[in-house]
Amino acid sequence: MSSPSVGSSARLDPIQGVLEILDRAAMTGTNKLGLILTLLDLAPTLDTDAPGITRTHLAERYLEIHWEHATPYAGPDGDVTLRQSSARKRRGDGTTADDTKVMQEVHRLRKLLKCHNRGDLREKPLDIVKHGIKDSEWHLEWEEEYETALARVRASLLKNPVRYLQRLPGNPDPFLYDPTSDKSGITLLPGVVESLTKFAGILRPLVEFRFAQAVVRFNHETLKLPVDDVYSHLFGRERLMPPPAMRERLVQIQDGRCIFTGHPLPATGGSLDHVMPWSRVRLSQIENFLMTTRSVNSKKADSLLAPDAVERWLHHFNSNSVEIQECANDHNWPAGIDGVRRVAANIYEALDATTGVWDVDRGIQPIGDEGKRKVLALLQ
Structure with missing residues (x-):
């Protein structure tokens, strides 16, 4: 596949652009990789003539992908909650956030399930969780907390990674979406829907494995196991x-x-x-x-x-x-x-x-x- 070099002013082929992100982008968390997986999931659902994704739709799929990652990892010394960020940020209340925003919200929602004695749902896909709660006495509380989580993830996505995903050494032109799109969402550039849909079977395993490598790196102090094990834990199909x-x-x-x-x-x-x-x-x-x-x-x-x-x-x-x-x-x-x-x-x-x-x-x-x-x- 031939395309301009990263340093040229012409737009990168979207597939080469994704490969460049995997190879060269700076990452202190999994945010960028999570966004790529989200775009791969949503591309086949889009009309090529109107390839827009609302911020809510983007946030929903982003949250669904990460929901499965909160299951504790069974390490040699007991269960471990895997972090997806190496950064630690001081909050206004004096506490420290030591994970990505989406994972903070996932853990908060999972805690709510446990409080209502529905911890069994925590290992189910988020779609199944929603179905299982809709007739419960506390479904309104869940819906309110879920909407709060969604709003926080939407805001976080706009700051990072939507703003920074396409920033690479050499400053290539945007190759996936227009970063100046309306704040209500993003619009994929011409040809991107077709490319992501066509090559998803090749790109997805690469992105997932890179994701697992990053998680191993962020948890190196407590986790010293093969990346293949973490890959299976994060992206194994059996739980779904x-x-x-x-x-x-x-x-x-x-x-x-x-x-x-x-x-x-x-x-x-x-x-x-x-x-x-x-x-x-x-x-x-x-x-x-x-x-x-x-x-x-x-x-x-x-x-x-x-x-x-x-x-x-x-x-x-x-x-x-x-x-x-x-x-x-x-x-x-x-x-x-x-x-x-x-x-x-x-x-x-x-x-x-x-x-x-x-x-x-x-x-x-x-x-x-x-x-x-x-x-x-x-x-x-």
């Missing part, structure tokens, strides 16, 4: 998977068979697959889950589906929409097929014809122009 009872229900809705092959699922229930791969986009809605065999899941891995497989997936959800919605309701799990279809369409729209997709019978094959058109027609 549906519970066993929900998986059993999904198997029942599928009549005990794999949607892709028609083969019976094993008595143990099989393997849960993210239809739109987790490496490309973090979609936790129930419509992005299917139960398959371990063999099928291993073969598909992090690939997108070929047209025939997309058709089988959509047919399944169209035919069982009522039962699937009931399953989501019973387990307080987020749902929304329209949102999943929209994100999937944006991901396929950004593909080259040579991109490999998983075909049930032939394995990984180029999607081709005709295959891309078929998938987009199905998703519309």
